[in-house]
Amino acid sequence: MNARFAATLVAFAIATAVVSRAHVLPEFLIQVRDPNLLGGPLYAMLLKTFGFALVAGLCGILTGGAVLLVAWRTRKRGAPDLYAALAAVLVVLCMLGRLGVSLDPIGWICAAGFALMLERTDRASVANALLIVAAWALLQGGAPLAALLATLACFAALIDTGRFDEGVRNKALLAAGATILGAVQLHAAPWHSYGAHVLYLDAFAAGAQRNPLWTGALSVSATSFCAVIVLAAWYGVRRRGRSADALSFFALMLLAIADVRNLPYFGIVAAPIVADAAASFYVDLRTFPRGSVRQYAIAFGAASFAFIAVMTASEPKVIWWPQPDEQPATLLVALAKDRHAHRLLCEQPRWCDGTEMVFPNIHPLLDDRAGVAPARARRTQQDAVATHGRWRTEMAQFGIDAVIAKDDANIVALLTSSGWRTSRTVAHRVLLRPAAVR
Amino acid sequence: MRIAIAIAAIFCARFLVAAWFYPGHDGDLAWQLWLGTYVLHMHHLPVRLGHETFTAPGARWIPQEWAFSVAVAWLTSAKHFTVLTMLTVAAAVGALLLTVYRSHRRGSTTVATALVTACTGFAMLEAFGVRAQIFGWLFLAIVLLLLDIETAWMFLIIPVVALWANIHASALIAPVLVGAWAIGTWVEDRAWTPRVERNFVAAGGTMLAVFLTPLLWNLPLYALNVETSAIRTAIAEWQPPDLAFWGFSGGLLPLLAICCYFGIAAPRERWRDGMLFAVSALLAGIAVRHIPLAALVIAPMAAQRLSSALPSHARINAIMQEQFSETLVLVCSALVCGFIILALEHAPAVSDVTLPRTAVATLASLPGTHNLYCEDFAWCSLALQRPNLRTFLDGRCDPFPAKVWKDYLSVQRVSPTWHAVLLRWNVDSMLVDKNNSLAQAVALRRDWHLFYSDRRYEIFLHQSIRTAQR
Numbered sequence: 001m002n003a004r005f006a007a008t009l010v011a012f013a014i015a016t017a018v019v020s021r022a023h024v025l026p027e028f029l030i031q032v033r034d035p036n037l038l039g040g041p042l043y044a045m046l047l048k049t050f051g052f053a054l055v056a057g058l059c060g061i062l063t064g065g066a067v068l069l070v071a072w073r074t075r076k077r078g079a080p081d082l083y084a085a086l087a088a089v090l091v092v093l094c095m096l097g098r099l100g101v102s103l104d105p106i107g108w109i110c111a112a113g114f115a116l117m118l119e120r121t122d123r124a125s126v127a128n129a130l131l132i133v134a135a136w137a138l139l140q141g142g143a144p145l146a147a148l149l150a151t152l153a154c155f156a157a158l159i160d161t162g163r164f165d166e167g168v169r170n171k172a173l174l175a176a177g178a179t180i181l182g183a184v185q186l187h188a189a190p191w192h193s194y195g196a197h198v199l200y201l202d203a204f205a206a207g208a209q210r211n212p213l214w215t216g217a218l219s220v221s222a223t224s225f226c227a228v229i230v231l232a233a234w235y236g237v238r239r240r241g242r243s244a245d246a247l248s249f250f251a252l253m254l255l256a257i258a259d260v261r262n263l264p265y266f267g268i269v270a271a272p273i274v275a276d277a278a279a280s281f282y283v284d285l286r287t288f289p290r291g292s293v294r295q296y297a298i299a300f301g302a303a304s305f306a307f308i309a310v311m312t313a314s315e316p317k318v319i320w321w322p323q324p325d326e327q328p329a330t331l332l333v334a335l336a337k338d339r340h341a342h343r344l345l346c347e348q349p350r351w352c353d354g355t356e357m358v359f360p361n362i363h364p365l366l367d368d369r370a371g372v373a374p375a376r377a378r379r380t381q382q383d384a385v386a387t388h389g390r391w392r393t394e395m396a397q398f399g400i401d402a403v404i405a406k407d408d409a410n411i412v413a414l415l416t417s418s419g420w421r422t423s424r425t426v427a428h429r430v431l432l433r434p435a436a437v438r
Numbered sequence: 439m440r441i442a443i444a445i446a447a448i449f450c451a452r453f454l455v456a457a458w459f460y461p462g463h464d465g466d467l468a469w470q471l472w473l474g475t476y477v478l479h480m481h482h483l484p485v486r487l488g489h490e491t492f493t494a495p496g497a498r499w500i501p502q503e504w505a506f507s508v509a510v511a512w513l514t515s516a517k518h519f520t521v522l523t524m525l526t527v528a529a530a531v532g533a534l535l536l537t538v539y540r541s542h543r544r545g546s547t548t549v550a551t552a553l554v555t556a557c558t559g560f561a562m563l564e565a566f567g568v569r570a571q572i573f574g575w576l577f578l579a580i581v582l583l584l585l586d587i588e589t590a591w592m593f594l595i596i597p598v599v600a601l602w603a604n605i606h607a608s609a610l611i612a613p614v615l616v617g618a619w620a621i622g623t624w625v626e627d628r629a630w631t632p633r634v635e636r637n638f639v640a641a642g643g644t645m646l647a648v649f650l651t652p653l654l655w656n657l658p659l660y661a662l663n664v665e666t667s668a669i670r671t672a673i674a675e676w677q678p679p680d681l682a683f684w685g686f687s688g689g690l691l692p693l694l695a696i697c698c699y700f701g702i703a704a705p706r707e708r709w710r711d712g713m714l715f716a717v718s719a720l721l722a723g724i725a726v727r728h729i730p731l732a733a734l735v736i737a738p739m740a741a742q743r744l745s746s747a748l749p750s751h752a753r754i755n756a757i758m759q760e761q762f763s764e765t766l767v768l769v770c771s772a773l774v775c776g777f778i779i780l781a782l783e784h785a786p787a788v789s790d791v792t793l794p795r796t797a798v799a800t801l802a803s804l805p806g807t808h809n810l811y812c813e814d815f816a817w818c819s820l821a822l823q824r825p826n827l828r829t830f831l832d833g834r835c836d837p838f839p840a841k842v843w844k845d846y847l848s849v850q851r852v853s854p855t856w857h858a859v860l861l862r863w864n865v866d867s868m869l870v871d872k873n874n875s876l877a878q879a880v881a882l883r884r885d886w887h888l889f890y891s892d893r894r895y896e897i898f899l900h901q902s903i904r905t906a907q908r
Contacts (some may be wrong), residue, residue: 011606017734060564081676090543103589186647191614194809212678212680213723214678214679214680214723214724214727215674215678216670216671216677216724217724218720218724221705221725223720225723226716226719226720226723229694229698229719230712230715230716230719232698233694233697233698233701233702233712233715233719234701234703234708234712234715235701235703235738236699236701236702236703236743237699237701238699238701239701246699249698250698250699253698254681255693257680257681258681277701281703288549336801386875387852387875387878388875396668405853407853408848408853408854408855410851410852410875410879411849412851412853413852413856413879414852414878414879417855417882417883418880418882422854425755
């Protein structure tokens, strides 16, 4: 069987899937105006100039490109085409839960490219890898992952060789560079708006943005994770005798368990390792890809151009603002209508994503950037949602005059029984206002 | 192996302390006592809920833990509840020791066996209690041992599973595991060999064995229903695992990591082990209650693979096999056991009674019959023994219809309809935790007044009762 184009087919199938159902992830609404990340303004400019179809097509092609890079990395490890296709399928499974329009595909393709460079030992690859990290840090918020992977690769190289040779020195150089770039992103560069903070990681630590991997049912994400784990356990990630494989596999595995948003990154790192382990179990003959990277890149670029052109041409050119299903847009419109300034508390911080941009008179207590909010605001959010402690006083101190929550939430019953009223209800979500307000 | 046994002894001490004080923490024993007493007096299993509940009298009930409940009632009436406590501890430790033995049989080295024993113990620790499923752990360990042995003795699996099914519905996992094992041997042999045939016959036998209870086909149907039931969201042990659950992060996760690192595709056994690993990994992601079961399955595989990296001639294994090292570990183990018992005996989290026994007794002393809503349904199990108290929902939980569950949750979560629900069901008394939202909500209502309060619990009565008393 000729499996040469299997991975490519998988990659373009997933790109088409992204575009055909261009689901907008809720955080996209704040990402496109996040001054910390140039990817946001870039997407905003593309949206304004070319319309949503081009942005969706671009996300699709970035996703497909990441999958192709994963397959390429599998081939560069010596695994035959069939196993490269297996890696492509595994990484697509891990991405399924997060497919859509957001800055994530930028992070994925950067991660896939960085992982590819990380497996090489020459100086040119170090420079290329640092360029990728720099671009990643400018465009999307996941660049500290590169620092983590590079540091682990450096330790692994030291463990494998047992001495500080040329290869280890190159890895150390890369780790140092990636750590500096990652730290700059984490602690905010001077032009950033939030000041010094641990971008997104502090929100992750606070639990405000955490999405657990397991939800109690057989979800796509949980099953995909399980598939990678079972295959890894079947063949063993140490099969090729590379410490870097094991260290990066387990680090990303823990991150994926901690938050399902890391699952695609786990797939990107783990899929080639697992597919290569399977290949080395069954296939004695190692085969390496023929042809230059330049040729492959030109072919991929041409195919991507055609893909995006067809998608953009077949979609209407209307510039429109995508509203994710998860956002309580109608309630926000109802609140903003009176043009007075409002302080809003959303039961789920991400329901408030993008609110300040679309409705300048609404100031949410927290949105998906919960981590950059003051600790007091986070505590008030937690206490109010749990109706715990002095939550009413804390809400009053922040001047909160509107609450959006699910209709069966504790806070709804307790507020409505003490002077608040339901102003509007849409799809099991309610907007609450103090009764005195008309 | 002695070092692994010393580690098992430490867990034995911890289980012992937990089991000793367990009746003060878990309301389930109250309904099991009630069920067991019913069976001992009536000589048959109840098939429907009675008038001890006012929301679902006559609802169909499959009392799957009937044998354990009879043991609870019999031993409690004979003032020998301690025997059940000891048996539960013995079951948990037995499961752990059988895992040690399975690891040893697979040629695992001292350090590898000790490590996986500690991980398995951690995986069991959080879920441990005087509960029917603990005996399920022991039965699972026996089934896995018989699978490992792979002789004609493996047909003992069938009576073992039949016994298991009478004690707890987790027996339904046995046909899945034995079936996966049989498929694994079939793939390995690539032909219908006598071994494959025997394993498939055993798998068929286990499938039939789960029907050998007084509940017949109702037990498998019940187990399937529970796995997909909406009530799982309200029950702690049905929640999905997370890194914060240290039975997972400190117990199962290291075992999974060892398997992932070394691989379980050894030429001789790869498909059998691989199939069991796949089933266990999938199950463990569904609910925390499956974590000990998954750990019992995976631990010997992890020990066997770890031993390839730490062979018996490795320095650490050689040191651990010396007489002095073994004695030192055994002495340390004895000291730790003593410390655990002495320290936890006085720890408030362990030794305090956390159930609202006094609150329920005080309410029962009021004249008349009361319709009681408990914020935690397990507390209402204490009311089953009180003839003048009728429960909204109690620890038997499974037979209550979805509508009752929905109403129960809408009150517990203080949804906007919570008070209308209580009025619709004629609830006249509420048992709540004074630190939770429901206590705040009910305190704001003028038609409810505080009747009882202690350090943790409050009972509110509806005004209809006060009017009647006047």
